[in-house]
Amino acid sequence: MNRSELITAVAERSGVSQSDADSVLAAFGDVLLEAVAKGDAVKLPGLMTVERVERAARTGRNPRTGETLEIAASFGAKLTAGSKLKAAAAGS
Known part of the structure; x- marks a missing residue:
């Protein structure tokens, strides 16, 4: 849709x-x-929760060269499905 x-x-x-x-x-x-x-979470009970999450700094690896590199800390968004959304996806 x-x-x-x-x-x-x-x-x-x-x-x-x-x-x-x-x-x-x-x-x-x-x-x-x-x-x-x-940084506030948006909660729609039974449907979903959307929140900001922090990703810690980490060491990564360039797949082409194999060289290690530092990946900086960052923020992302996380959507968690609620019970009604999960039931709809399951066909219930």
Whole structure:
């Protein structure tokens, strides 16, 4: 499902216009990005949790030359599926 299909489905399910559904989806994305950037977790019980995680500095290896190199610490995003999302993926 792409963005336009999602907007259409949300608009039909909620009884609002597609432009309103698009605005809500865009606002949700903005709020999610801001929260994760600040280090806050966004929890939608039963659906998912999105949080920022820290990756420690580590030693890597160039696969072409075999030379070792230091990889700096960084941040990433982690999405954890909730129970309802897991059940839907399992076909339940």
